[in-house]
Amino acid sequence: MNDSSALYAFNRFGDTVLRTAFAMTGSYQDAEDITQEVFLTLHSKPQEFDTEEHMKAWLIRSAINRCKNYFKSARVRNNSPLDEELANTLSCEFTPRDNEIREKIKKLPEKYSSVIFLYYFEEYSIKEIGEILGKNENTVSSILQRGRRKLKTELEKEGYIYET
Incomplete structure (x- = not known):
């Protein structure tokens, strides 16, 4: 992979990596930092990918791993709620109810939240x-x-009616 491949990956999957990091951290600024770290790693340590899906999977996995490290780090702090302006800069917009549900997903243990995010938000199959x-x-x-x-x-505790 050369310099242009890392740039291609950023142009192609940058929003996906940002959405992944944002969904896991709940902070736009932290999501931007994590996204930057993922692509800097790809640039400085080139990888070989068989397909674009392989590249996308590697980028998402890298973002998830960096989010895990972020929550383990000493710099994790209580942040104020996300500004509405910043939320709108993401390519996907959330309704107020979506934000509440996303917050509940974020509070789940990481193994559950990452699978739910990949399944429902990124629309990956179980395979x-x-x-x-x-x-x-x-x-x-x-x-x-x-x-x-x-x-x-968790949603039922908050009075949501869950329909299957």
Whole structure:
């Protein structure tokens, strides 16, 4: 991979990586930092990808790993709620209800929140999520089911009516 390949990856999948980081951190500024780190890593340590989907999966996995590291780091702090202006700069716009649900997803343990995000927001199949996360399809399916149940319980506590 050369310099133009890293630039191509950024132009092609930059929004996806940013959305992934934002969904996991809830902070636009932190999501931008994580996105930058992912693409700087790709630039400085070139990777070989078989397909664009392989590249996209690597970028998403890198973003998820960086988000995990972010939450383990000492710089994690209580941030003020996200400005509406900043939320609108993302390529995907959330309704107020979407934001509440996204916050509930974010509060789930990471193994559930990442699978739910990849399934519902990025629209990956269970098989594709398994490949991205390096897990068996049955494991991903179980994690998704447990995550849904946990999310349902949390939403019901807040008075949401959950329809299946």
